[in-house]
Amino acid sequence: MTTRTEQTDDNSSNDSPSKRPRPELSPLYNPEVLPNELKNVDFTQRITWGKYAPYTEEVLPLKALDAPATPKHRLEMHIHNLSNRARAGTIHLQRPSSRPIPTPMFMPVGTKGCLKGVTIDELMHCLDCPIILGNTYHLAIQPGTELIREQGQLRKFQGNGNHNLLTDSGGFQMVSLSKLSNISEEGVTFENPFAKGETMLLKPEDSIRHQTNIGADIIMALDDVVSSVIADHDRFREATYRTLRWYDRCLQAKAEGDPDHQQNLFPIVQGGLDTQLGGLREQCLAGFRNRDQDVAGFAIGGLAGGESKDDFWRVVNQCCKALPDDRPRYLMGVGYPLDLVVCTALGVDMYDCVYPTRTARFGVALINDGTCKLKAQACATDFRVIQENCKCQACQLGITRSRLHFMYKTGNPVAVQLLTQHNLTYMMQLVGDMRNAILENRYPTYARAFVKNMFAEEAVPGWVVDALNEAGISLQE
Numbered sequence: 066m067t068t069r070t071e072q073t074d075d076n077s078s079n080d081s082p083s084k085r086p087r088p089e090l091s092p093l094y095n096p097e098v099l100p101n102e103l104k105n106v107d108f109t110q111r112i113t114w115g116k117y118a119p120y121t122e123e124v125l126p127l128k129a130l131d132a133p134a135t136p137k138h139r140l141e142m143h144i145h146n147l148s149n150r151a152r153a154g155t156i157h158l159q160r161p162s163s164r165p166i167p168t169p170m171f172m173p174v175g176t177k178g179c180l181k182g183v184t185i186d187e188l189m190h191c192l193d194c195p196i197i198l199g200n201t202y203h204l205a206i207q208p209g210t211e212l213i214r215e216q217g218q219l220r221k222f223q224g225n226g227n228h229n230l231l232t233d234s235g236g237f238q239m240v241s242l243s244k245l246s247n248i249s250e251e252g253v254t255f256e257n258p259f260a261k262g263e264t265m266l267l268k269p270e271d272s273i274r275h276q277t278n279i280g281a282d283i284i285m286a287l288d289d290v291v292s293s294v295i296a297d298h299d300r301f302r303e304a305t306y307r308t309l310r311w312y313d314r315c316l317q318a319k320a321e322g323d324p325d326h327q328q329n330l331f332p333i334v335q336g337g338l339d340t341q342l343g344g345l346r347e348q349c350l351a352g353f354r355n356r357d358q359d360v361a362g363f364a365i366g367g368l369a370g371g372e373s374k375d376d377f378w379r380v381v382n383q384c385c386k387a388l389p390d391d392r393p394r395y396l397m398g399v400g401y402p403l404d405l406v407v408c409t410a411l412g413v414d415m416y417d418c419v420y421p422t423r424t425a426r427f428g429v430a431l432i433n434d435g436t437c438k439l440k441a442q443a444c445a446t447d448f449r450v451i452q453e454n455c456k457c458q459a460c461q462l463g464i465t466r467s468r469l470h471f472m473y474k475t476g477n478p479v480a481v482q483l484l485t486q487h488n489l490t491y492m493m494q495l496v497g498d499m500r501n502a503i504l505e506n507r508y509p510t511y512a513r514a515f516v517k518n519m520f521a522e523e524a525v526p527g528w529v530v531d532a533l534n535e536a537g538i539s540l541q542e
């Protein structure tokens with residue numbers, strides 16, 4: 066049997082290095098400006114942690130679905146099965162009696178700590194949603210994270226639930242919501258939306274302090290976010306390296322603020338849309354591989370910001386192929402049902418987005434073949450429920466689209482409440498269906514059926530075909 070090393074040696078003896086074609090590296094690869102820690106990385110190869118599967122035929126070691134979390138300094142991810150590259154797993158948090166999180170999972174966003182129109186109890190028990198996301202920026206501005214801490218942290222502040230929480234770093238909103246924001250090595254300076262003329266500085270240490278006050282199970286490192294549609298290469302390069310440096314500062318701040326290791330800090334992979342060998346995504350991945358031992362899970366950031374779908378899936382694909390199999394992969398800000406089906410095929414485990422709840426406020430229902438606009442005149446005489454076989458309150462009570470149409474028309478707030486519940490029920494059903502399909506080794510069949518249903522009357526977009534092909538799923542079968 067020939068080992069890989071022997072093959073390499075054979076090749077090199079027959080073929081002098083100068084004759085071998087040099088793999089084409091990204092134009093953004095410049096050894097002169099690489100941080101010292103990355104200077105010895107071989108960027109002619111793809112960055113990878115080394116995989117169990119599915120890039121070989123080997124399957125990950127199975128662990129029991131209900132395997133208890135052993136006391137550890139970070140969360141545990143158990144992968145139960147792979148169907149092509151799609152993963153079904155369970156995340157066990159280290160907080161005593163915390164509820165395990167099945168994956169793939171969608172996390173609804175409770176911007177100011179709660180979702181509009183849904184109580185925590187409804188979320189946990191009626192909608193069976195194990196984890197929600199809170200926005201650090203909004204909570205820091207109002208009511209302030211010190212006040213939340215005084216009342217026993219956010220979980221208690223929300224009303225004694227046993228739900229799991231994830232908070233973002235706050236950086237994204239500072240950049241996206243503020244007219245005036247300025248990023249320096251120290252942190253992000255932005256205009257205080259509640260005190261005209263005043264500026265505030267958010268440093269990586271501040272972000273962690275706020276997130277420690279809030280007390281979420283999973284917290285995010287402050288990253289240097291650049292809009293994915295700008296074309297400033299130097300700015301992307303600066304942001305990529307700064308994201309690595311800021312992660313180190315976040316980790317240090319967390320060590321001081323969370324000595325009992327109750328919180329899990331996720332770094333965010335940045336690097337724009339540059340997926341080429343030696344490109345910025347590869348450089349960022351290499352940087353986090355160097356910091357691997359402390360990382361509880363990884364987020365994929367800098368997407369869902371208006372980039373082309375082709376760029377979008379290629380970045381997701383690259384990150385999933387590189388990142389280690391034994392930790393969660395969280396794709397930030399992604400929540401269209403089609404995106405979930407495609408990105409799960411590529412190997413993503415967690416998602417969050419305001420879309421299902423925000424769109425409910427505009428009267429848009431998520432249904433199996435796309436969306437239904439309840440405010441549209443056509444719904445005035447549509448006597449069907451929103452979606453057959455849906456377990457939400459409105460569909461179970463037999464409330465028709467027509468009834469909801471008139472509730473929206475007359476400004477009845479219960480309509481928004483019912484539709485928010487419906488859309489979240491749809492999302493939880495979607496991730497549950499994906500998980501079952503993966504556990505039963507039939508994710509390709511599931512994804513094909515989903516796409517065919519959604520595009521029954523129009524051509525399937527090229528990016529969907531390409532991304533699924535990359536995941537080994539052909540739509541032709």
Ligand SMILES: [Zn+2]
Nearest residue numbers: 455457460487
């Ligand atoms: Zn429903």
